[in-house]
Amino acid sequence: MTAEPVPVKFKPYTRQTIKQARQWEWMPDDLREATQVVSHVLPFRTNEYVLDRLIDWNNVPDDPIYRLVFPHRDMLAPEEYAHLRDLVLVKKDDAAIARYVHGIRMRMNPHPAGQMTHNVPRVNDAPLKGLQHKYKETVLFFPSAGQTCHAYCTFCFRWPQFVGMDDMKFDARETTQLAAYLREHTEVTDVLITGGDPLIMNTRSLAEFIEPLLAPELAHIQNIRIGTKSVAYWPQRFVSDKDADDLLRLFERVVASGKNMAIMGHYNHAVELRQEIAQKAVKRIVGTGATLRMQGPLIRHINEDPKSWAELWTTGVRLGAIPYYMFVERDTGPREYFQLPLARAHEIFQQAYQMVSGLSRTVRGPSMSAFPGKVVIDGVANIAGEKVFALQFLQARNADWVRKPFYAKFDPNATWMDDLVPAFGKEKFFFEEGEAAPRKVIRLASARGDAAAPAAACGSHSNAA
Numbered sequence: 001m002t003a004e005p006v007p008v009k010f011k012p013y014t015r016q017t018i019k020q021a022r023q024w025e026w027m028p029d030d031l032r033e034a035t036q037v038v039s040h041v042l043p044f045r046t047n048e049y050v051l052d053r054l055i056d057w058n059n060v061p062d063d064p065i066y067r068l069v070f071p072h073r074d075m076l077a078p079e080e081y082a083h084l085r086d087l088v089l090v091k092k093d094d095a096a097i098a099r100y101v102h103g104i105r106m107r108m109n110p111h112p113a114g115q116m117t118h119n120v121p122r123v124n125d126a127p128l129k130g131l132q133h134k135y136k137e138t139v140l141f142f143p144s145a146g147q148t149c150h151a152y153c154t155f156c157f158r159w160p161q162f163v164g165m166d167d168m169k170f171d172a173r174e175t176t177q178l179a180a181y182l183r184e185h186t187e188v189t190d191v192l193i194t195g196g197d198p199l200i201m202n203t204r205s206l207a208e209f210i211e212p213l214l215a216p217e218l219a220h221i222q223n224i225r226i227g228t229k230s231v232a233y234w235p236q237r238f239v240s241d242k243d244a245d246d247l248l249r250l251f252e253r254v255v256a257s258g259k260n261m262a263i264m265g266h267y268n269h270a271v272e273l274r275q276e277i278a279q280k281a282v283k284r285i286v287g288t289g290a291t292l293r294m295q296g297p298l299i300r301h302i303n304e305d306p307k308s309w310a311e312l313w314t315t316g317v318r319l320g321a322i323p324y325y326m327f328v329e330r331d332t333g334p335r336e337y338f339q340l341p342l343a344r345a346h347e348i349f350q351q352a353y354q355m356v357s358g359l360s361r362t363v364r365g366p367s368m369s370a371f372p373g374k375v376v377i378d379g380v381a382n383i384a385g386e387k388v389f390a391l392q393f394l395q396a397r398n399a400d401w402v403r404k405p406f407y408a409k410f411d412p413n414a415t416w417m418d419d420l421v422p423a424f425g426k427e428k429f430f431f432e433e434g435e436a437a438p439r440k441v442i443r444l445a446s447a448r449g450d451a452a453a454p455a456a457a458c459g460s461h462s463n464a465a
Contacts, residue, residue, distance in 0.1 A: 006277050007048040008240055010150065015039040023051050031061055031070070037085045038071035040097060041104050042333065046070070046151045050233055053275055064269050064302045069151050075334035080104055109332045121181060128177050135373070135395050138190040141178050143209050146198035150234035153268065155299050155329055155338045175212045182213075186220045192264070194227040199237050203246040210250065214257045223260045231265040231292070232272035235281035248288050255289035263292045265321065269303050270311040279319055286320035293324035298345050298366055299338045300329075306351035313352070313360040326352075326365030331416045339415040342366070342389065346377045364394060370417040372431050373397055380410060388423040393431075401431050 013021050015036060024032065035044065046069045054065040061067065073081050084104075087097045121133040132140040182188055191213060198206060213221055230237040238244055254261040263285055272278060285292045294316045296303075303309065313323040326349055329338045340348075345366040353361060367376045373396030381390050387410035393401045406429055408420035422429050 006236070006275075007052060008236065010234060010236070010241075011048045012150070013046050013048075013051070015044050018044075018046075021048075021051055023055075023057060026057055027060065030073075033085070033089070034073040035071055037081065037088050038073060038075055040084065040088060041101050042071050042075065042154060043152045043156070044069075044071055045149065047234065049236070050151050054232075054271055065271060067301045068153055068155075068268055068299075071154055072337070075154065075337045076104065108334070128181060131178060131181065133185075133188075134397065136187050136399055138192060139178070139182065139185075139188050140192045140194055141175075141209070142194060142196070143198060143201070143205075145201045145205050146193070147196035148200050149195070149197040150200060150230055150237075153229070155297065155302075155333060175209050179212050179215070179218065182218055182221060189220060190223040190225060191221055192225040192227060197228050197230060198226050199228045199230040199247075203243040203250055206247070207250050210254065214254065214259065221259065223262055224254055225262040225264050227264045227266070229266040231263070231281055231285075232267050232278065235275070235278040238281040238284050239277055244284075248284060251285070251288040251290040261288070261290035263290055264324070265292050265294050266296050267294050267312055267316075268296045268299065270308040270315070273312055273315050273319075279315075282316065282319040282321055292316075292321040294321050294363075295325035295327065297327040297329045298340060298348060300340050301338065304340070304348060306348050306355065309348070309352035310355035310360075313356050313363060317357075317359045323360050323363035325367055326363060328366045328368045328416070330369060331418070335415075341412060342377055342414050342416075342419075343380065343410070343412050346380060346389075349377075350379075367394060368417050373401065375417055378405070383407065384424065386410075386423055389420065396431070398431065404430070406430055 018024055018035065027035075038044075050065065050069060055069075056063045056065075059066075061070075061072070076084065084097070084100060087093055087100060121128050121131055121139075130142045130144065132142075134140075178191075182191070193209060198209075210224060212218075213224055236244070238247065241247075251261045251263075265282075267273060273282075282292055294312065298304070309326065316323060328342065328345055329335060329340070331339075349366045353363070364376055367374050372393070374394040375391055376394050378390040378392055381388055388407040389410055390405060390407060392403055392405045394403075396402050407423040408414075408429075409423045411419060411421075414420055
């Protein structure tokens, strides 16, 4: 860390501009090369606050926030990295780079859990662009102006939003279709405005999406949520940005309307909440009557230490935030780099959970946002002589599945739902019974065909479940 003053003006850095950051000179040649090469595949964007306040440059490359925002060569297969390096640094063939990168991206399962194949609502057999409706009560809305972030996480499961894959992008330019859809679907109680990061928008633009949801004919909408990483990557959004006070007044208007304003804050490490300005942001948010819920995935190389999770949750509770979810890293992007065995994930969650008081035990996890729903690992047990994972749905495509326990054979190497098989000799899990199709959803085909995919990636474990 440095004693530099907290940046006031937002200044982003990308692959094209990162050399302008003074920290670029502190990085050894191999790390700079990896940034330049891998950022052709995965989105790269950071900012001055992250560089100055969150990364310990004496601990690079092992610093967790450095690994969180800077691409690494191990995020690609060795053959992929070598070939892409040759294209980028030697041949400098833009057309060949684009073809090869597209192949890598398509084998990385760009839209997991049926986001495009099963979650997009349709009206008159036409998809509603910028909406997802997976669970009965909740609709996700992707405003087009909020489809970027103050900085990108290297693990992000929505990375296709940021890399020019326009045919796989969720974005809506106005709320007309959203409001019309909600008027017809009175079972919906929650709207989650997400991205990207909606709080990259100025308050005036954000209000244009939120205020129509306060109309009397949408009284069934009880909760308006905003998914955001700004609480960690740019807390100035709530403190010192020129329209920070306007943003807080917008939250107050939502609360005054009788609805809950819920800020779904994405935190990945305790260091993100150690900064004074980050803590001030939390206090200002909850001071409006809005709620701030803390969530994030468990990621190898980033936050495997239970003490970091315990610190994050207890600090958040002290400031008025609510620990909400610890997720399992999704089966997309450079998942081989970040994934942890489910058994280890449960062990880390259990250890962190034991370190905190009841006020922090609102947190749930480790939870997989898989194709059928959010599946939580309740524990590892021995039942009738068989070692098993005890599981249940916290949310599901079929509401009857929620909170219904089920069991999978214990597998120390399993990292995702699709690796699990039913316990006690059963052929299917209860939610698969009667299904004609296999539970592993076929992933989206490449718009350019599969020929672009590199041969080295054939063994990659990627699917849309």
